[in-house]
Amino acid sequence: MTSPFRLLPQCPAHRREPKTLSLDGPGFLAAEPYTSGRATVVDQGETGPEGTTVLLAYPAEQIEIRLLTAPDGSLRRETLVAPNHLVERTFHYPDPER
Structure with a gap:
């Protein structure tokens, strides 16, 4: 079982709320570009x-x-660059105390 997380994307070219x-x-790995299964x-x-x-x-x-992976192996940040695209995303995990 994997832990759920919140993903906050920020696209500098778009001037709207993330x-x-x-x-x-x-679910994350089933999305582009990871869906191919191999970089x-x-x-x-x-x-x-x-x-x-x-x-x-x-x-x-x-x-x-x-x-950027944290020392425990969890994802912390992702920066994706493609033609005409720059996407920066931050991963937030639920507080285990809640």
């Missing part, structure tokens, strides 16, 4: 106190992604 999405891990380029970036940066690329789709 919409919060609630979903779980399988053809994968690399690990910096590791620091905030976590580890994972770099993904889908060259055929001209998509590059930077994920």
